[in-house]
Amino acid sequence: MDLMLNQFLFLGAILFCIGVYGVLARRNAVMVLMSIELILNSVNINLVAFSTMWGVASGAVFALFVIAVAAAEVGVGLALVLMLYRNMRSIDVDRVDLMKG
Amino acid sequence: MPYLLDKVWILPAIMAGSFLLILFFGKKLLARFGEKATASIGIASIAVCFILSLFIAGQWIQRVNHPPTGADMAAAEEACLGPSEVAAEEMGVEVYAPAEHGEASHGAETEGDHSTEADDGHGTSEPADGEATTSDEHGAAPMATGESAAAATPTAAAAEPAAEEGHEEVIPVCASMTWFESDHIDFEVGTVLDGLSAMMLFTVTMISLLVHLYSLEYLHKDVRFTHYYAFLSLFSASMLFYVLSSNTLQMLVGWELVGVCSFGLIGHWWEQRANTDAALKAFLTNRVGDTGLIIGVVVLFFATGAASFNVFFQNQQALSGELNTTLLLIAALALFWGVTSKSGQFPLHTWLPDAMAGPTPVSALIHAATMVVAGVYLIARMYGVFWGGLEIGDSSIHYVAFIGGFTTIIGGILAFVQQDLKKVLAYSTISQLGYMVMALGVGAWTAGVFHLFTHAFFKACLFLGAGSVSHACHHTFDMREMGGLRKYMPSTHKTFLIATIALAGIFPFAGFWSKDEILAGAANGQGDKAYTLMLVMGLITAFMTAAYMGRAYYKTFRGEYRGHGTPHESPKIITIPLWILAVFATVIGLVNFPGHIIGAVDDAGLAHRFEHYVQPTFAFPTDLEVAPFMYWLAGLSLVLAGFGLAIGIGYFAKGEPLKGMTERNPLARIGYVFLEKKYYLDALYESGIRDTVVMPLARAAYWFNMKVLDGIVNGLGVAARKFGTVLYRYVDQGVVDGAVNGTGLVSEESGQFLRRLQTGKVQQYGALLFGAAVILAAIFVLTNAINA
Numbered sequence: 065m066d067l068m069l070n071q072f073l074f075l076g077a078i079l080f081c082i083g084v085y086g087v088l089a090r091r092n093a094v095m096v097l098m099s100i101e102l103i104l105n106s107v108n109i110n111l112v113a114f115s116t117m118w119g120v121a122s123g124a125v126f127a128l129f130v131i132a133v134a135a136a137e138v139g140v141g142l143a144l145v146l147m148l149y150r151n152m153r154s155i156d157v158d159r160v161d162l163m164k165g
Numbered sequence: 166m167p168y169l170l171d172k173v174w175i176l177p178a179i180m181a182g183s184f185l186l187i188l189f190f191g192k193k194l195l196a197r198f199g200e201k202a203t204a205s206i207g208i209a210s211i212a213v214c215f216i217l218s219l220f221i222a223g224q225w226i227q228r229v230n231h232p233p234t235g236a237d238m239a240a241a242e243e244a245c246l247g248p249s250e251v252a253a254e255e256m257g258v259e260v261y262a263p264a265e266h267g268e269a270s271h272g273a274e275t276e277g278d279h280s281t282e283a284d285d286g287h288g289t290s291e292p293a294d295g296e297a298t299t300s301d302e303h304g305a306a307p308m309a310t311g312e313s314a315a316a317a318t319p320t321a322a323a324a325e326p327a328a329e330e331g332h333e334e335v336i337p338v339c340a341s342m343t344w345f346e347s348d349h350i351d352f353e354v355g356t357v358l359d360g361l362s363a364m365m366l367f368t369v370t371m372i373s374l375l376v377h378l379y380s381l382e383y384l385h386k387d388v389r390f391t392h393y394y395a396f397l398s399l400f401s402a403s404m405l406f407y408v409l410s411s412n413t414l415q416m417l418v419g420w421e422l423v424g425v426c427s428f429g430l431i432g433h434w435w436e437q438r439a440n441t442d443a444a445l446k447a448f449l450t451n452r453v454g455d456t457g458l459i460i461g462v463v464v465l466f467f468a469t470g471a472a473s474f475n476v477f478f479q480n481q482q483a484l485s486g487e488l489n490t491t492l493l494l495i496a497a498l499a500l501f502w503g504v505t506s507k508s509g510q511f512p513l514h515t516w517l518p519d520a521m522a523g524p525t526p527v528s529a530l531i532h533a534a535t536m537v538v539a540g541v542y543l544i545a546r547m548y549g550v551f552w553g554g555l556e557i558g559d560s561s562i563h564y565v566a567f568i569g570g571f572t573t574i575i576g577g578i579l580a581f582v583q584q585d586l587k588k589v590l591a592y593s594t595i596s597q598l599g600y601m602v603m604a605l606g607v608g609a610w611t612a613g614v615f616h617l618f619t620h621a622f623f624k625a626c627l628f629l630g631a632g633s634v635s636h637a638c639h640h641t642f643d644m645r646e647m648g649g650l651r652k653y654m655p656s657t658h659k660t661f662l663i664a665t666i667a668l669a670g671i672f673p674f675a676g677f678w679s680k681d682e683i684l685a686g687a688a689n690g691q692g693d694k695a696y697t698l699m700l701v702m703g704l705i706t707a708f709m710t711a712a713y714m715g716r717a718y719y720k721t722f723r724g725e726y727r728g729h730g731t732p733h734e735s736p737k738i739i740t741i742p743l744w745i746l747a748v749f750a751t752v753i754g755l756v757n758f759p760g761h762i763i764g765a766v767d768d769a770g771l772a773h774r775f776e777h778y779v780q781p782t783f784a785f786p787t788d789l790e791v792a793p794f795m796y797w798l799a800g801l802s803l804v805l806a807g808f809g810l811a812i813g814i815g816y817f818a819k820g821e822p823l824k825g826m827t828e829r830n831p832l833a834r835i836g837y838v839f840l841e842k843k844y845y846l847d848a849l850y851e852s853g854i855r856d857t858v859v860m861p862l863a864r865a866a867y868w869f870n871m872k873v874l875d876g877i878v879n880g881l882g883v884a885a886r887k888f889g890t891v892l893y894r895y896v897d898q899g900v901v902d903g904a905v906n907g908t909g910l911v912s913e914e915s916g917q918f919l920r921r922l923q924t925g926k927v928q929q930y931g932a933l934l935f936g937a938a939v940i941l942a943a944i945f946v947l948t949n950a951i952n953a
Contacts, residue, residue, distance in 0.1 A: 088932050157927055165923025
């Protein structure tokens with residue numbers, strides 16, 4: 065069982081790192097959103113893995129909660145991307161620097 | 166009972182109110198309704214005061230006749246001694262308890278020496294007690310003062326009337342309130358009413374009233390009419406305040422107030438330089454004396470245990486014989502230095518003749534009848550202190566008696582060489598003040614105060630008479646331009662003559678009785694010994710007084726008129742006060758009629774009324790001897806006075822047989838010039854003291870002021886300015902502004918730096934966020950690893 069947990073945690077960590085890389089490196093806003101999904105899901109994997117390890121449901125329930133929030137977040141995020149595109153004719157996040165000091 | 170006696174503060178309050186009214190509304194009233202409206206404020210006020218003072222005198226007589234006893238007496242005594250006893254006890258000073266009322270203080274010394282005579286005195290006086298109309302229901306306790314005198318002189322013992330009266334202790338009526346309190350000492354302000362102050366109230370208000378009326382005509386159409394009446398009111402207020410003072414501090418205030426009024430009124434016509442000089446001289450000379458008074462008050466305060474300024478307390482302490490006599494002597498002499506200036510005693514008398522520059526009614530009121538006797542009053546009021554400090558009771562010649570006697574002679578001599586009628590009277594005043602001081606100095610308390618009382622009337626009459634004469638003679642006082650006024654001014658002449666005779670001391674006018682008492686006091690002395698020197702001085706003065714007054718009278722009223730124009734009698738408003746004063750000058754001496762001359766007067770209880778009602782019995786020397794009437798002395802002084810008058814008048818009536826002697830005889834000329842220069846005292850003060858001591862001092866002070874003090878001040882200014890510059894340059898500009906600017910600069914620079922982080926690129930923020938998270942994680946991991 066210990067071996068299995070580690071593997072799940074490794075998987076979560078790898079997914080998280082890929083997600084972070086995507087968030088920080090991708091220029092495409094949609095790709096950034098997708099990377100965020102990866103981060104969220106890596107967390108979900110962790111939650112479910114620990115939940116299973118302790119034999120309690122709360123971790124799984126929390127994962128379901130995260131999935132629901134993620135769906136909403138994607139909705140809002142895609143709307144933002146859409147509006148971005150309308151205004152700037154581009155979804156390159158590097159060009160969205162109106163808050164530059 | 167004493168419903169008015171404890172509210173005597175009303176009198177000065179009325180006059181102060183009058184002063185303020187005249188000050189604020191006088192000019193308007195004068196402009197709208199004329200002089201009489203302004204003057205009537207003052208006249209009405211002083212008239213009310215006069216009537217009140219009559220009531221007060223009456224009440225005081227009632228009080229002496231029916232003195233309070235028991236609890237009332239104790240309460241009155243406590244009121245008079247004030248809170249001093251408590252304070253003294255706190256300070257650890259032993260307070261002398263007054264002698265038991267009644268027999269106890271019947272002088273042991275008297276009985277020891279004269280026991281048989283003393284018994285005789287009792288024996289003869291007791292039968293008379295029943296018949297006497299006196300109302301001593303409270304057990305006729307034959308007591309110290311009168312009794313011991315009777316006992317001391319066997320010849321007079323049988324006839325001495327004072328013995329049957331019995332001097333019980335009559336406590337004055339005191340009212341006071343705390344002015345302020347400091348270090349357990351109550352500084353009080355209060356009033357004292359006893360025979361002495363009641364007498365002064367009567368004298369001051371009466372003469373002030375007459376002078377108020379008289380001035381209405383005398384200062385008619387004067388440039389500063391309002392100012393004059395305001396000052397008269399202020400003077401009356403101050404003088405009443407002074408005589409009613411219950412403590413020495415308060416007396417000091419009154420003393421200075423009357424001095425200010427004197428200054429203001431001497432300089433009334435200040436357009437002339439001489440008048441302002443005279444005013445300044447009076448003021449400054451008095452200031453020299455006032456210094457002594459202040460020192461005396463302070464020394465006395467500490468000599469009596471630093472407990473109270475109350476006069477009765479201090480008298481009682483001084484009489485207790487438990488104080489340091491040296492300190493007491495210093496206090497008495499310092500107080501006397503004040504008296505010296507105010508009451509014109511040698512060597513500070515020089516201001517008084519110059520003070521005649523003021524309007525004549527002022528001379529009568531202030532510089533003859535009332536203010537100048539403030540010093541005499543001070544001695545009389547603080548008699549315990551003088552008695553204890555100078556050991557008057559020993560009949561040793563001491564400073565006060567000697568200066569009094571000396572002043573009386575030198576003043577009298579100077580009166581001979583004056584051509585100015587007012588100056589004659591001024592020197593006469595100095596001489597008579599010396600008489601009073603001498604009387605107090607030899608222990609003849611009643612005689613001195615009685616002379617003050619009688620002198621006030623006839624000297625005021627003389628001054629007002631001189632004013633009337635000057636009014637008629639084109640405002641001159643030079644006797645060389647007078648003469649023969651008898652025909653032109655009958656009323657003035659008669660009153661002046663009466664007052665002259667009274668001053669000369671001819672029987673039965675007022676001056677005779679008071680002067681005779683003084684001489685008797687000096688002849689009798691205290692404690693078996695006579696003050697022979699003072700007696701001789703007094704007799705010489707008695708002769709001189711009559712002679713110079715005869716001269717002044719003759720040169721003014723007899724012979725031929727030497728002035729120009731035709732003199733005229735003054736209007737009624739001037740002559741009526743003269744007549745009133747003349748009547749007083751005639752009869753007032755009888756209030757202290759020596760009883761045994763006429764037995765009936767004695768039996769009716771009318772003898773020695775003045776002594777009976779005025780001489781204090783509380784906080785007063787119990788072993789004071791009152792001299793009896795002496796026929797030989799009265800006769801001698803009468804002969805001397807008559808002789809003096811005859812010479813004074815006769816010399817000029819014969820056409821001045823010695824005229825020109827001062828030109829022919831060098832010795833006589835030297836003497837005359839010496840007198841004319843007033844013993845060179847003024848020269849001494851001016852060139853001797855002013856030019857050699859005061860002027861260099863003043864110059865040194867000026868130099869010191871200019872060079873040292875101003876140098877210090879200027880140096881301080883320059884230094885302050887330099888310091889300010891340095892402060893501005895380095896501290897303000899450098900430190901303070903630097904800090905402010907620095908703060909701004911730092912904010913700007915850090916802002917510039919932080920601005921660069923703010924790229925607006927969301928991924929960069931994310932990179933920072935995650936980077937930070939990684940670093941945090943790394944720290945956690947590492948710390949965990951180390952802990953493990």
